[in-house]
Amino acid sequence: MPRIDVISDAICPWCWVGKRHLDAALETLGRDGYEVHWRPFQLNPDMPEEGVDRSAYRAAKFGSVERGRELDARVAAMGAEAGLEFRHDRMTRTPNTVRAHRLIRFAEGPRQHALVEALFRAYFAEGQDIGDTAVLAAIAEAQGIEGAAEFLAGNALDAEIRAEDAGFRRLGISGVPSFALDGQVLWSGAMPAAQMVEALRAGA
Template sequence: MDTAPATAGRLEIVSDAICPWCWIGKTHLDGALEILRAEGLTFDIGWLPYQLNPDMPTEGVERATYRAQKFGSLERSQQLDAQVAEAGRAAGIEFRHDLMLRTPNTVEAHRLIRLAGPAGVQHAVAERLFRAYFQEGKDIGDRAVLSAEGEAAGMPAEALAAFAAGGAAREEVMGESLGLAQAGISGVPSFLLDRHLLFSGAMPAERMAAGFRRAVEILKAQAA
């Protein structure tokens, strides 16, 4: 009987759903995984929660005002948005900052991604949320919006029901986000292989692939 080839380990992405560089990083990651897949190197993929704004009100805030306060002025915020948009275009994705009206609290988004894990659709859910927020201007702090995106990404009914109930995975998300911050992770996206921190940042696919390839070699040598 044929069996699936063993993966090279569990590759986890530490991310926040409102981090634009995390969407760019995921796009480059998909390219890196394609490169390595052609070499016979595959990974078990998972996503870990990180809150860039842990003190964000549950209902979120108006984005323009929040960003102006955070970066000193609306003009500075717009300059940073333009830099992100340019990097996005280079990666083949489009940011629609004109549609992004609110900065949400992301605990609910992290709950959804975590509950997508058993069904193996975390990667798809993360992509849906990035597109919903950065390209479609949806409020990904809204539970109904999140449920619709989870369903579209292939989450099973029982997982969506658990999400809708409001409590499932909340403690795990809060604890894991805090634990990652206490462990020294201060920037996202960050990439872990079998819980070894490899690097942070949205580097190009070829560089990511080289980093993952080298990490696999090092961990194999250590295990031997």
Template sequence: MFLNCLVALEKVTAPSFFQFKDRRYLSIMAESVSNNTGKKLVRIDVSSDTVCPWCFVGKRNLDKAIAASKDRFDFEIKWHPFFLNPSAPKEGVNKLDFYREKFGSRAEGILARMTEIFKGLGLEYNLSGLTGNTLDSHRLINFAGQQGLDKQHKLAEELFLGYFTQAKYVGDREFLLECAQKVGVEGAAKFLEDPNNGVKEVFPP
């Protein structure tokens, strides 16, 4: 089911604070190790697609858990690609039409629920715009990670915000570059210009 993909927290070996109630929203693997700051270092690997609403909800709640625990722990978060629909068209399709075709009579109820959940996070769930292939967004996220995991995490936030609240399309080059600029990713335009850059890293054969 589209909205329930990646909603299980598969493995958590981090401290108990990290097992917050919204763990069903993301596929996360975490481990805690000692570092030289006197605090435990929690390494978190997140597998997510940029068009998965539950993944955005999970990220927001993950961020809350991290913010509440920074006095005791340091965090290292790395994002990994997951493709809900690898064969989705690159040119994109109408988002609302796609949901209605995929979920049929259940669509309105599912979308109403997501609207309420987003409202609880202080966000407006925008159902207009396009959905489609997410390969370029994952290529960019991986590229950002090479410049720092903090940039990568911030980029994921910008992509989610644009797609789910501003009707931006994650397959649109202009939108991707706008997000990259906001978080300080350098060389994004040149990187994305070659469609082969980063493909093996995010979508291995």
């Protein structure tokens, strides 16, 4: 069965849009004909473990709070076209995402894809702090993933996640989402579903 790897970060808005487009593409191609695996990339690899105030972070990154809001509005408009609701007004923290990536890897298998959707929705639509262990455990529990709280209490898979993230950077990947088919990166970005269908068919 062909394998699609999605290199993504849980706080990347275009990754949520890209997932929605991928889901639509797979409906066309036949969802059961592909294995989808989510792989870790940190937009902010130097983020403090506890995260930072989002407004301050965005102002520092983009030069002003107003510029950050302009970019948020652009993302929200693109998300709405894909049927997604971005509620930046509810988002107060920019989290470190290593724990979220650990949880995604912990859920490897049939529940992983739905967990990724739940994490995107929790952060972008509900404003939850997905760097917080208790928040992540509750999201996992709601998805029927058992043992998440105990897993997150330790540091299992931490080194593996950081090493994989660093490995993607060494390969030259600097933007997400990036999509690979059977180990070959085909494209980066949240391109429309119809184009994803064409790219996956051509890469098969």
